[in-house]
Amino acid sequence: MADKDLKKGDHVTWRSHGENVHGTVEQKLTKRTEAAGRTVAASPDDPQYRVRSDKTGKDAVHKPGALKRG
Template sequence: MTNEFKAGDKVQWESSQGTVHGTVKKKLTAHTTIKSHEVAASREHPEYLVVSDKTGAEAAHKGSALKKA
């Protein structure tokens, strides 16, 4: 089962510090770099650029790692 999200969706994900809440900024469908981290996103395997509500940090996550908040 794949999870589909759109810009503006409120989501949560697990990190080493616990549950993080944030917002989807955009769907990534092409290879990109975020803070020197290579993101191997594609149309077949999209990832989502999310912004943490608490810190404002951006990160890319697969849809399977995100849940609607």
């Protein structure tokens, strides 16, 4: 999935510990920053997304290829 297809508020799914997790895109990260309890090495050429789990309310950060709309 091209990162330009994702924006804040989009509902997405990803795999975590062998399960599908559902959540919402909270932010597109395009620079090195602290997010979800770790340092994220994002850049404009290699963005990552901060997502919030619907089930737990916890934040996670993923590359665009790990996220599927839905």
